[in-house]
Amino acid sequence: MYDLTNIETIKRLLSGRDFSFSKALGQNFLIDPDVCPEMARLSGLTDADGALEIGPGVGVLTVELAKRAKKVAAAEVDARLLPVLAKTLADCPNVEVLNTDIMKTDLRALCGAQFEGCENVRVCANLPYYITSPVIMLLLECGVKFRTVTLMVQKEAAERVCAQVGGKNCGALTAAVHYYAEAEYLFDVGRESFLPPPNVDSAVIRLTPREAPPVNVADEKTFFRVIKSAFAQRRKTAANSLAAGMGKSKAEILGILKELGIPENARAETFSLETFAAIADKF
Ligand code: SAM
Numbered sequence: 251m252y253d254l255t256n257i258e259t260i261k262r263l264l265s266g267r268d269f270s271f272s273k274a275l276g277q278n279f280l281i282d283p284d285v286c287p288e289m290a291r292l293s294g295l296t297d298a299d300g301a302l303e304i305g306p307g308v309g310v311l312t313v314e315l316a317k318r319a320k321k322v323a324a325a326e327v328d329a330r331l332l333p334v335l336a337k338t339l340a341d342c343p344n345v346e347v348l349n350t351d352i353m354k355t356d357l358r359a360l361c362g363a364q365f366e367g368c369e370n371v372r373v374c375a376n377l378p379y380y381i382t383s384p385v386i387m388l389l390l391e392c393g394v395k396f397r398t399v400t401l402m403v404q405k406e407a408a409e410r411v412c413a414q415v416g417g418k419n420c421g422a423l424t425a426a427v428h429y430y431a432e433a434e435y436l437f438d439v440g441r442e443s444f445l446p447p448p449n450v451d452s453a454v455i456r457l458t459p460r461e462a463p464p465v466n467v468a469d470e471k472t473f474f475r476v477i478k479s480a481f482a483q484r485r486k487t488a489a490n491s492l493a494a495g496m497g498k499s500k501a502e503i504l505g506i507l508k509e510l511g512i513p514e515n516a517r518a519e520t521f522s523l524e525t526f527a528a529i530a531d532k533f
Contacts, residue, residue, distance in 0.1 A: 252338050254310035255283040257445055263308055263334050271446055275328055276378025279307045282443035285402075289454055290314040292436055293374040293400040300365030302396075304352045304375040304385065307331065309338040315374055316342035323364040327351045353381060357392040370397035379450075382407045383423050390430040390459065399431070399457040408435055408453035420519045422481040425526060426474060429464070431457040465527040473530040480518035480526070488518045496533065506532045 253259050260279060271277045280286060289311060295301055295318040306312040306324035308331065315322045322345040326335065329349050339345045346364060348355075365371050373389055373396050382403050389399050403411070412435040413419035415428050427433055439452040467473040479495020480488045489507060493500045504514050510528050512521075521529075 251341060254308055254313065254338060255281045255286075257281060260308055260445060263337065267330060267333070269330050269334075272328065274380070276305070276380050277307065277328070278444040278446060278448045280310050280376055280402075280439075280443060281445045282439065285439055285443060285454075286311040286314040288437070289374055289376075289400055289402065290318055292454070292456060293372050294398050295319045295372055295374070296369070298369035299397070300361070300368035300371040302357075302361065302364075302371060302373045302375075304373070305378050306335060306347065307376070309335050311374065311376055312339060312345055313342060316345050319372075320344065320368050321365055322346070323348060323360065325350050325352045325355060325360075353384060353388065357388065357394050361394045371395075372397050373399040373401070375400075376402040379404045379407070379448075386411065386423070386427060386457070390427065390457070396459055399459070400436075400454065401457070402439060402452050402454050405438065405451040405453045408455045411455055411457075416520060416522045418519060421484075422478050425477045425481075425521075425523060427457065429473075429523060431459045433457050465523045467527045468531045472533050473527060476530040476533070477518075477526050480521065480529075484518075487515050488512075488521065489514055489516075491518065492529070 295315065297320055299319050301315040301319040301322045303312055303315060303322060303324040306326050312322060312324050324345060325348045332347065332349055335347045361371055371394060377385055389396060409419055410421050410423055411427050412433045413424045415425050434456045436454040436456055439454065441447045441451055479492050482495050483491040489500060489503045493503045506529060507514055
């Protein structure tokens, strides 16, 4: 067994392999011994569950998931890490490492192939931050019913995702995530907990996908387009942003807002999911 939170151990594992940390791939590896066990615990994994990890790195979180789960599938895009993972996960027969870019992966097919016979599938990952929003949306929209999605993300992203819809810190990602899931802010992780330390602090969040959306919408595509448009120009009123994003005149948008009893100078961060749904249904 390797101590994968020990800097010297990590350096030794990576040395002589022509490996340098890739900023572009968000390669900041966790070295705080408390964080991975806590993430695995809070993901709620049981020995009947499958775990999907995105970006195992040298496997520091993977080994913690392997201790709890029936099966772990870990998707790593960087082929240079595969021989390292073969070493560090040699004692984990329930782990399969897949050399794949998560954004180009059919998650339904992957989960179908990897987690047959598992009671639930849970995602647990220290995300590469350059794809935080697209990965979150992919996980929520891919059609796999994940039981929980526990993610380390940049602190600002965690605050945004877990903000209240209709509150000051709400953005398009907040509204979109809350349509699909309940979001909880679990704990902070400082930049010193990583090798190399990034320029930002981090936090762990947990998404619990809902059984059914909290609002009815006639057309989800339009609903998400309305959300995206309304927040596209944060300094402008929702009417101006919506006119630009939905390709309508401001007069038309003001007509819709008036019909719905929404003040013409309202801003998108004050809207509830019901308001976005009502606006979308007018298109
Ligand atoms: N899980 C490890 C840890 O906690 O120390 C590594 C986390 S590091 C923040 C992100 C990992 O994601 C890196 O191993 C990186 O190579 C991998 N990665 C980056 N982009 C990816 C992608 N598109 N698909 C799969 N893995 C990716």
